[in-house]
Structures are given as structure tokens and as C-alpha cells.
Amino acid sequence: MLIELDFESDIPIYKQLKNQIIEGIATKQVQPGDTLPSVRSLASDIGINLHTVNKVYGLLKQDEYIQIHRQKGAVINPQGIPEADDTFRSKLEQEMRPLIAESMCRGLDKHTLMQMCRQYFDDIQGE
Structure with missing residues (x-):
């Protein structure tokens, strides 16, 4: 790495x-x-x-x-990373909400933001 x-x-x-x-x-x-x-x-x-x-x-x-x-x-972690639980989902929401709000303030529409999320997800996943 x-x-x-x-x-x-x-x-x-x-x-x-x-x-x-x-x-x-x-x-x-x-x-x-x-x-x-x-x-x-x-x-x-x-x-x-x-x-x-x-x-x-x-x-x-x-x-x-x-x-x-x-x-x-x-x-x-030899047992693998724990699955997303309520605590993780809450943390994710706390981090995502301000980014989404800032994106909206700067004129990014929902479609563009979702397209970017899909792109990054696919990049990391290796597709």
C-alpha cells in the first residue's frame, strides 16, 4: 500500500x-x-x-x-471490519450532512452529487 x-x-x-x-x-x-x-x-x-x-x-x-x-x-483486524451499525450510520450522517449542504449552497444538484458518489464508490471498489 x-x-x-x-x-x-x-x-x-x-x-x-x-x-x-x-x-x-x-x-x-x-x-x-x-x-x-x-x-x-x-x-x-x-x-x-x-x-x-x-x-x-x-x-x-x-x-x-x-x-x-x-x-x-x-x-x-483479523476478524474483519465490523458491519455498519447504528453508531456508524450516525457518524456517517454527521459527516455527510454538512458536505451535502455545502454542495447545495454551491449549486451542485442532486443528480451531480449522486453521480460523484457513484463514481468514487466505483473507483474504490475497483470497477
């Missing part, structure tokens, strides 16, 4: 890294049971602070994408 961060982006580095790891899981570039690089190794490889990587691993653990083992380090 190739990590590419945009240091000039308005999106914080930790969010970019978290999103790219999640996309790597979604696209099956990393599989359940695969080990992620150590905090120090990943920080060094991509040129960021190790506390940033540690924060990302903590967030991924909290959301059950990874497990942290003393000997193995960060491992993609």
Missing part, C-alpha cells in the same frame, strides 16, 4: 493517513491479519512525526480497523 500525503492540503496529515489506510483496507491492498509498519518505521518512511502515526493507529484501533499486539504491532 502506497501512502501519499499532501503537505500543502487543508486536510490534516493524520486524517489523510487514516483515510488512506482505510482505503487500502477497502480496496484489499491490505488484508485482515496483515501487519502495518511500526509507528517509527512509517513515520520515518513518509517523513512525519511518530506521534501523528501513533494518533492514527489509536483512531483506527478505536474504530476496530486494527488491533495492537505487543509483539506484532498494528495488525488489520
